[in-house]
Amino acid sequence: MSSKKHLRATTPTVRRVPTQRPGPAGGKRDQNRLRRLTQLCDAGLAEFLERGIEAVTVDEIARAAGTAKGNFYRYVEDKRDLVDALIAPLRAAFDDAMDRCEGATDAATDVSGLNTAYMTLALDLLKLFADHRDLVRLYLQEARVPGGGARAPVADLERHVTARTIALTKVAHEHQLLGKIPPEVSALAVIGATERLVLAHLRDGLLANEAQIATSLVRMVMEGIAG
Amino acid sequence: MSSKKHLRATTPTVRRVPTQRPGPAGGKRDQNRLRRLTQLCDAGLAEFLERGIEAVTVDEIARAAGTAKGNFYRYVEDKRDLVDALIAPLRAAFDDAMDRCEGATDAATDVSGLNTAYMTLALDLLKLFADHRDLVRLYLQEARVPGGGARAPVADLERHVTARTIALTKVAHEHQLLGKIPPEVSALAVIGATERLVLAHLRDGLLANEAQIATSLVRMVMEGIAG
DNA sequence: CCAAAACGTGACCGTTCAGTCACCTTAATT
DNA sequence: AATTAAGGTGACTGAACGGTCACGTTTTGG
Numbered sequence: 436m437s438s439k440k441h442l443r444a445t446t447p448t449v450r451r452v453p454t455q456r457p458g459p460a461g462g463k464r465d466q467n468r469l470r471r472l473t474q475l476c477d478a479g480l481a482e483f484l485e486r487g488i489e490a491v492t493v494d495e496i497a498r499a500a501g502t503a504k505g506n507f508y509r510y511v512e513d514k515r516d517l518v519d520a521l522i523a524p525l526r527a528a529f530d531d532a533m534d535r536c537e538g539a540t541d542a543a544t545d546v547s548g549l550n551t552a553y554m555t556l557a558l559d560l561l562k563l564f565a566d567h568r569d570l571v572r573l574y575l576q577e578a579r580v581p582g583g584g585a586r587a588p589v590a591d592l593e594r595h596v597t598a599r600t601i602a603l604t605k606v607a608h609e610h611q612l613l614g615k616i617p618p619e620v621s622a623l624a625v626i627g628a629t630e631r632l633v634l635a636h637l638r639d640g641l642l643a644n645e646a647q648i649a650t651s652l653v654r655m656v657m658e659g660i661a662g
Numbered sequence: 663m664s665s666k667k668h669l670r671a672t673t674p675t676v677r678r679v680p681t682q683r684p685g686p687a688g689g690k691r692d693q694n695r696l697r698r699l700t701q702l703c704d705a706g707l708a709e710f711l712e713r714g715i716e717a718v719t720v721d722e723i724a725r726a727a728g729t730a731k732g733n734f735y736r737y738v739e740d741k742r743d744l745v746d747a748l749i750a751p752l753r754a755a756f757d758d759a760m761d762r763c764e765g766a767t768d769a770a771t772d773v774s775g776l777n778t779a780y781m782t783l784a785l786d787l788l789k790l791f792a793d794h795r796d797l798v799r800l801y802l803q804e805a806r807v808p809g810g811g812a813r814a815p816v817a818d819l820e821r822h823v824t825a826r827t828i829a830l831t832k833v834a835h836e837h838q839l840l841g842k843i844p845p846e847v848s849a850l851a852v853i854g855a856t857e858r859l860v861l862a863h864l865r866d867g868l869l870a871n872e873a874q875i876a877t878s879l880v881r882m883v884m885e886g887i888a889g
Numbered sequence: 890c891c892a893a894a895a896c897g898t899g900a901c902c903g904t905t906c907a908g909t910c911a912c913c914t915t916a917a918t919t
Numbered sequence: 920a921a922t923t924a925a926g927g928t929g930a931c932t933g934a935a936c937g938g939t940c941a942c943g944t945t946t947t948g949g
Contacts, residue, residue, distance in 0.1 A: 621860050621882065632851060651851075
């Protein structure tokens with residue numbers, strides 16, 4: 436057949452990711468693997484926040500995670516894949532909150548039911564910000580740049596967030612809750628205001644008092660800037 | 663002395679930028695030079711908007727401007743310098759508007775004088791957006807990413823805008839125009855809402871009706887989302 | 890205990906890119 | 920018209936980086 440050296444017992448293609456003996460879920464193999472992946476994610480996230488996704492090299496991430504570059508590719512396809520893994524939980528948390536709100540608005544029979552639904556959403560999002568501070572910051576820092584290469588998952592999420600928020604606002608608009616302002620406009624204005632405040636808090640350390648940001652924002656949304 | 667070939671008649675250092683015969687301002691030399699610089703700026707801006715500042719190479723900019731890479735460096739130090747040249751007019755226009763507004767608030771003797779000052783600022787900024795559409799879009803797309811390398815001028819401008827806007831808002835706050843909301847919070851909320859709307863308009867082609875965006879925004883700032 | 894899968898490594902390869910340089914052409918100035 | 924600065928070019932260099940590979944080590948399932 437082939438020469439004695441380099442004979443490949445199993446599959447001909449080079450396997451980067453384990454497929455034959457991944458071990459039982461929750462077993463030692465699984466644990467180790469998850470730990471390394473987490474280290475890579477954490478290291479990547481820290482670097483991305485500091486210098487931007489695009490500027491960070493695979494080698495830097497691997498070293499910061501305490502391993503070698505070659506090993507990086509055993510856990511993840513490339514930098515974009517790592518960003519994907521990073522962003523996925525954020526997207527999931529956002530969808531959870533939105534799903535819950537949509538369920539509540541669908542079930543609501545009167546205006547006050549709608550308002551509770553929106554207040555619940557606000558609280559859910561507040562919790563989301565608290566639970567995923569660094570991820571939210573990464574999203575805010577990177578979302579607006581054209582999504583080529585590794586930034587694509589972030590840009591995707593931005594479109595997703597925009598679309599779902601506008602859709603939700605249209606419901607409010609149909610129930611006459613928004614006066615003459617087009618739903619797209621009010622949706623984007625609220626998103627924009629919220630995101631800018633959260634960014635100032637997370638990135639610049641401005642506005643240390645989180646509760647005050649939240650209540651001020653709600654007040655401004657309800658009554659305008661002079662509230 | 664030296665060999666006949668390659669003798670350097672004048673200065674020993676390689677000159678990239680003309681210093682000895684730049685020609686009179688407005689003269690032909692000056693015109694040509696300005697034209698090329700403009701081509702490079704235009705080409706760079708277009709590429710930056712499409713794929714992000716970081717991803718664009720010097721060679722691409724030069725080719726898009728219809729010239730060779732080597733020539734790029736005769737007009738500009740490097741990519742960062744080009745971004746600097748692009749951003750400078752935007753910064754200048756912003757400062758003009760803010761200076762005018764500060765002058766008006768200083769001169770104002772009553773609340774209505776302050777309000778006119780702020781409305782004038784809003785109109786000035788509206789004009790700024792119209793006069794520098796692509797530059798504003800570039801700013802919005804790139805401002806939040808950590809400012810390493812070529813993106814530094816944009817990140818600088820973001821800090822500048824934030825600082826001046828907050829300072830201006832503090833004046834309003836001292837005149838009791840903002841109720842209980844801290845001036846930093848209202849300033850950032852308004853910036854955020856405005857920027858998000860402008861970005862949707864410029865980048866995504868959403869919200870085609872500019873006048874409606876503007877009036878809606880003013881209404882929301884004044885009366886809240888339900889205006 | 891042992892075979893082999895998974896893990897880990899860093900040298901290596903091919904590509905890309907910023908910045909330079911020697912040479913050529915154009916045109917402004919005297 | 921002659922001189923020479925300025926404009927223009929693309930090949931070249933060195934550095935950086937993504938991704939691979941051959942090899943060594945560890946872990947585990949049987």
